[in-house]
Amino acid sequence: MSAEENCVATICPYCGIGCNLELHLKGDYIYKVTSPFDNPVNHGNLCVKGRFGYDFVYHKHRVTTPLVRRTPQSAGARTQAFDLSEWQPVSWDEALDLVADRLVEIYRRDGPEALAVYVCAKATNEDNYLLQKLYRSLFRTNNVDHCTRLCHAGSVIALQQAIGSSAMSNTAAELIHPDPRRRPDVLIVTGSNTAENHPIIAQMMKAAVEKYAASLIVVDPRRLELVDYAKLWLPLKPGSNVPVFSAIAKVIIEEGLANRAFIEQRTEGFDEFAQSLEKFTPEYVERVSGVKHDLIQQAARLYASAERGAIYWGMGISQLSHGVASALALIHLAFLTGHIGREGTGLNPLRGQNNVQGSSDMGGMPFHYPGYQRVDNPENAARWEQAWHIEAGGLNRQLGLTTTEILSHAHPGGVRALYMMGENPMMSEPNLNLTRQHMQQLEFLVAQDLFINESGAFADVILPAVSFAEKDGTFTNTERRVQRVRQAIVPRGQARPDWQIICDLALRIEARLGRPTSAGWNYAHPSEILAEVARNVPDYAGITYQRIEKLGLQTPVHDSNHPGTPFLFADSFPRGRGKFYPLDFVTAVEQPDYEYPFILTTGRVLEHWHGGSMTRRSQLDNLYPEALLQIHPLDAEMLGIADGAPVCVASRRGEITLRAQITEKSTVGLVFIPFHFAEAAANLITIDALDPQARIPEFKACAVQLCPARDEDLARPDKRLERGRY
């Protein structure tokens, strides 16, 4: 390597696995990404996004100066402006003063409930901690939330209710641990297209099956790639998780396979729960889920008789109007069998974003301070009032609004000002036509982001932030591992690290508000921010930048000598005993009918990320340039749709046109659309039915109709790339 060549170790900005990257630089230019083969997270393996998807950092659409909308926007009449010509470049002082002025003005006029903030599951722990601190300490509001609401909120609420925690209990690398006594022999993977969404973990699952003869049970409506490796596939109808997993629980109990000792010593509420399972008879379950009883039995026996059984799950469990109940149904299985609290077992929700675990740990949610301390608990409030130098009673003790609610409250008398850090509700919220209406109602909107995305296009002010490659900080991966993110290149133009923008803004707001004491915004380096977190969040107490210089540490890290916690709940659960919850069968809100006969489920594909802000501006887009509707051959045949033909997909809420991809990954009656493509946005069609407790939308099931369309109706009719991957 020549003198101007360099190599910086950092963490991938895409998914929650938190792969360790080595960015190879020539001067300012990243030309290659490798990964150390001996790192315990991904063992040198990467997916296409980690390996090749960093180039969005250099895209010409990067916002490099603060921008103010030339045409002033007013509530009720907001429009989107994607083109730079519609924006006035201003200095940082101008921009931040403007933002501080407007926010303080609205705060003074309408009070804390009029303000809301979206923190960012892609930003660092330091960024997120500071932004929620700003809104809580300065604007005294708990309207703090982010896309976790749209992701594992169902799982998190369920875990908190049943266990008292909110994270994956074990470590993914247990899947391939060389010692057979430390790895799972049975896996249940449900509601997760792991091969596309957590590719490195899917790799480990495949290795567990191929090399170590682990038995894999896939419970999913689609014929996913992992089904090829599965001993059992339960192809349940979307929305029927509760009956299926309850039926499995019933078989475990009836056939005497339950771990009585564990139930007696570590759980409560079993009797009532066992009774509630009466209604899940084989006939009933088959009728509502489509899964035959013998598959239920086989799955139950396999999992219950395992030495170590581990459950991995994803959005298919959480993103439902009964997401909490779905996750509880899974948690019950671990309670019944004792497959929790030991290495090689566990309840493992696979967190999506690179730092959603961190942004949640940092209190980026309306019900919790950092460390999952409930905001409506006076002791917690008092503690944070102390930490942030706030007068006693100053912090808001009411639960705040969640993301979808923040938007649905965007009207006079409700939320007037929204601050978005690295979020794109105009692609990721359900029922986008309605979302658009809400966005238009806002009085003041700020976007702190890399690009002008579909939401920032509505904003009044855009503050240019830096990408993962241009700042220091930490991400917490899905296994609770806090890892170091390192700056590799200088910020583009005048873009600044998020945490610096926030501190700068906070000082200006504090000055305007005339607060007697400052909540504390003077940090020389992000390590000092994490030190403040460590002082106040017990799970992070022993984490310093020095300790995670080479390898990350898994929370809880109780003190500076504690080595971190690879797996949780060895002796007890945070709430003491695990709690069983009797469940009713609730299904997806919108069922297929004569007019809308297909079930639409949405999700991701390997090459892209969520709203597409990053990946559509990367060479990744060349590999997967357009939205594709995944439809089963029989359905395509019936409708007269050829592979690659344009199809119009419509629900009661909206419609889009996209090409059909005939594949057996879909099953009969079910179609899939990835939600990355603005020109064929799947969320225009999805339903904003929310889980009553978690408030998570039902992205995984709504009813649609399909009809053939014309090439001219496609946004990019010339874009078709032949791909051979499944």
Place this chain on the structure above:
Amino acid sequence: MNDEITLTIDGQAVSVPAGATILQAARSVNIPIPTICFHEATSPLGVCRACVVEVQGWRTLVASCVTPAAAGMVVNTHSERVTRSRRTILEMLASTVDLSEAPEIQLLLQEYAADLQRFPGAERRAIPLLDDNPMYIRDYTRCILCWRCVQVCANDAQYVFALNFSGRGFDTSIATFYDRPMPATTCVFCGQCVGVCPTGALKTKREWLLEKGLLPEEKPAGA
């Protein structure tokens, strides 16, 4: 106390856990044995034969990366047969493949005083560069057929099976199903193959363009 066995390498007694290979045993006491195809993240296959050693009483030389050490074994890592084999293998490689971007092999060429011009009139690997996807190029004039890319694409890592061998013998090449362009195969563009290639035969497109002084945006359209 797990099973330990003792063998002799270059006159030195070495103790290792049972199951260790001769290569592991040698490395545990810093006795150098060159390797080319060996990689920490792939299953050792003993393909390059650079790591061969002479074991007393055995007819042929053995690849130390895959041969289990046995109690009482007497190993010579630099006998005349061994040195001749290594040097000739290196000379044959140099006569076939462009090794200009294989730094580890370059060091070996020097160490063994390999004569790069040893084989006049030798047929070289001369396959046109494959540029069929946005992410990486394949320049098989540099391919030494170390098997690593095929291994990581298969069950050493990805279980994708997009790359495999074509042809046989000297005319072996790495290929896709009926030479389809990469996007039309099962390739998921994880880049694992690029990550393990020791000679720069597989290279990220960005790096390749950078060497030419181009940024991707400057590429001619359609390329």
Place this chain on the structure above:
Amino acid sequence: MAEINPLVLRETLSRYAPQGRTALLPALHAVQAIYGYLPEAVAVEVGRALGVPLSDVHGVIKFYNLFHPEPVGKTLLQVCTDPACAMNGGEDVLQAIRLHLGLTEEQHTAGDITVKRAACLGLCEHAPALLVGQTALGRAQASQAAELCQGRGYRPHALVYGEQRRLTLNCGKGRPTTLAEYEAGGGYRALRRALEQSPAAVIAEVKASGLVGRGGAAFPTGVKWEGAAQAAGDPKYVICNADESEPGTFKDRVLLEEDPHRLLEGLLIAAYAIGASKGYIYLRGEYPAAQITVLAAIQQAQQAGLLGPNILGSNFCFELELRLGAGAYICGEETALFEAIEGKRGYPRLKPPFPTLHGLFGKPTAINNVETLCNAPFIVEHGAAAYRQLGTEISPGTKLFCLSGDVLRPGLYETPFGVSLHHLLYDLAGGVPEGRKLQAILFGGAAGAFATPAQLDAEMSFEGLRATGLPLGSGVVLAIDERRDLRQILLGLARFFSHESCGKCFPCQIGTRRQLEILERLARDAALPGDAQRLSDVGLTMSDASLCGLGQTAASAVLSALRLWPALFD
């Protein structure tokens, strides 16, 4: 290209699909028979049906000579130009046929016929030989080009000679021995005797007989069977290595074509001895006549209750399957053979572990040569002592020798071990024709070494040849008279190895090509200074450092020539 009818394709593939990957080579043979070659769309269906990744299907197709990913003529005409055939004008026959068909240098197909150069077809006693489709023709002459293209010419029949013909008792009729004939002559009595004993007793008898492998490695057969019998693992397999491809070798071809039941009986005895319930005969794809006779024999045996469940009313069950090779000499190497049966490219595996512990599908496997197995019935029926009445102390029994080249009576010769080379070559085979002088003898095939007239009194036994420094190998004795340019012969051998190297290990992958290039220079009288040293270094490196026996012997003939005739290489 023929229209692909998916129904026909899927019907054909449905027979193989349940077996998965192991059925890949049979499935490819079957669909190639329908379409004439293997179009991409067909390969996709094969991969899908068998659950084999597409790139692996392609890798297999491109490894084996007999699989064609590109269209070929309806008739594939393969002309052998390996040593015996080359010496007898094979090259001229090839060129004459190409001329007759009007092919330019780059073309290989004219109308319905594709012409290819073939590696040794195992018809050396009828040199020069060729395969026209599935028809073997011998003693071909360049003047017969037109007839040869139509599949007309001399049809080879077995030429079997010798003294004490135990193994070739039934050979030489020019047709296969039927089950009835075999039994009338005492066939399957040995099997009955074996079933009355314990497997351990059978193994003890074979051990006592001193029988060693006839494929070239000469490993004690009884010890091999004992190893497999004692190994942990289930199921166990017996395999007959009928992939006879060593240039100059044709003994197994004769046994398979003329007395297949002897092999079947040997296999049954082996299976009983080691506790195997399943066996394979891996037959090279270039033996079409043997394919027919072996399949027929298997069917006859099944109908007679000699194969399948409860053989001859006992508890012993044994299923036997014929697997066809697809054109790769390396698949004669036992572990590469396993890979072929498993549906993969024929890459040899590392040893240890050895096949008796970890063989086919990772299970204990006893793999033996055709001739070796054909020895078993005599031993079990008559006992080790009777077996040892012929041969020497260290090399008991009889041996099949393949005489070809410049010899008066080329053919298969069975004699007891211990006769002299002179006796074999001159007394039995008639010596060099037309009074010419003997220049050299190639022993053991391409992977062999040269003998000179000074060694005519060598004893044809393992110990005798070892003392003379010659390999017995598979029993090839290829006579070379004074006319022959040894450099041309070496060139032919080098071409062979370069073509057959699997390409896995570096010494052989590159070394066989470098060796060829140097010998090409040599044959044109254009040797460069240092070529002899180059050949020596390359040859010794291959011998010392190659992964398998092919590489380890790819230079043995060249190295022996370097020792015997150094002036040849100036």
